[in-house]
């Protein structure tokens with residue numbers, strides 16, 4: 001049924017399933033079409049979608065389609081969070097290593113001042129590996 | 142799969158050769174739904190894989206099996222999306238790839254735009270700068286400002302700079318251009334820089350003498366062609382309604398003197414253009430071009446104010462774009478090489494490890510990093526769009542003035558720092574988790590102009606809406622037909 005007279009919808013999302021960050025990131029994308037109201041509670045987070053003031057018709061969708069979109073988006077943003085948590089260290093290392101070459105300072109050779117191994121002189125291949133292996137293991141290992 | 146259980150003295154059992162079956166490790170990646178059936182996974186360094194919807198869920202839930210999903214598993218490994226070693230032995234390779242993707246930053250500002258005059262003999266309704274009469278000297282850049290602009294250009298760390306002359310109609314100040322070229326040549330030699338000259342012109346006032354000078358000085362011509370005669374003339378008003386005729390004749394003359402490859406054309410999309418995607422492409426083919434840049438109308442200058450005539454919906458532009466792109470692909474299917482340039486910029490980033498210097502499709506954005514504008518009055522702006530805003534009395538992106546500001550104050554000053562806060566899509570809400578981040582960019586000027594905030598709000602951003610859909614669509618096309626990917630690869634190869 002097209003939502004030409006849209007009644008605001010309210011969702012109660014379990015905090016154990018969806019973090020606050022996932023919910024904010026997910027519903028950020030709904031802000032163009034709806035007024036999004038997010039209300040954190042003790043165990044859950046309530047999300048209300050309503051039409052912005054002055055708008056009388058909802059975007060071209062049905063309530064089933066909207067709910068299905070929300071469900072899919074929540075799963076996708078939860079996956080993004082999991083990927084982010086699991087790969088954050090590697091991403092930081094990657095970016096730091098990529099731009100470390102821009103440094104013009106003299107190489108620092110003590111393990112304390114060079115914990116990641118960026119400045120190991122040439123001839124010591126893969127010097128980062130030993131440092132890297134000391135990093136916390138990711139989920140599933 | 143059969144497994145040899147009896148040990149042999151010559152050959153070890155096959156399970157001896159199996160890799161350690163510890164669960165795989167995820168490497169940083171993002172994903173996006175391309176169609177209801179497919180999603181694209183994009184690694185941190187821009188490698189990608191089109192997979193069935195739900196693959197990421199299986200991947201993250203550790204449901205992928207390296208034997209049963211052997212092909213997918215190998216693809217994920219090869220594309221830096223997973224690693225099956227405890228450490229990441231290819232981190233060095235990935236870091237090099239990442240750095241290559243950002244190598245457009247190495248040299249800093251290349252494009253220096255000199256707005257030599259605001260005068261113009263056209264009265265186009267969508268003109269992005271204030272139009273003034275053809276005989277008004279007050280709107281022409283002074284020689285002192287030309288000298289100061291060149292001095293700043295010579296301070297750019299980039300060994301190869303481009304000096305682009307714009308207007309108004311730049312050729313109405315041709316004597317100023319000649320002065321600038323002569324001065325810049327001397328300075329470039331002193332500073333050991335290579336310099337490329339470009340004149341942006343509608344060619345209405347071009348003469349054999351001007352073309353001869355361009356030829357002697359290897360100056361490139363960039364002109365404007367909006368489509369077939371009725372459309373071009375409707376967009377570009379001239380007293381005798383002969384803009385198209387002058388442009389087409391000018392292109393022919395310029396090619397005859399400078400050579401075919403030294404004359405390029407840009408189109409501006411108007412509301413009227415949106416109804417004629419195929420005719421526009423056909424006009425470019427008829428005029429002997431092998432590519433077209435399908436540009437959305439910019440929301441700057443008079444375009445913002447001329448609501449009725451120029452307001453167009455991004456949706457309509459996307460429809461127009463897809464129809465035109467489909468027609469271009471049809472031409473390629475029939476054996477005619479013809480390229481769409483906006484797609485090619487994005488595809489170069491999708492299909493090769495290399496970046497491309499295009500102001501709005503890079504992160505950090507190209508303003509200041511890649512381009513700077515010296516306006517006719519000595520004001521310095523962060524990009525061409527920034528000076529168009531200034532013509533509407535919005536000076537948000539003014540970096541300084543040629544008379545009063547040093548190189549450091551302009552390029553590393555407080556305004557540059559303020560813009561730098563928002564010019565990387567890696568750190569913008571919405572973009573930070575977007576799979577298309579590597580292929581897209583940031584556009585603080587457009588977001589300021591359309592949303593009143595240079596940070597931008599992605600859910601209603603026309604920049605985001607346009608790029609997200611075009612990038613998604615390019616993946617959809619490649620997925621639908623391998624022949625299209627081959628055509629896209631030929632565009633990328635040709636644009637190098």
Ligand code: SF4
Pocket residue numbers: 566571572573575576577578581582599604605606608609
């Ligand atoms: S502007 Fe939109 S498409 Fe581009 S990176 Fe940001 S979110 Fe993605």
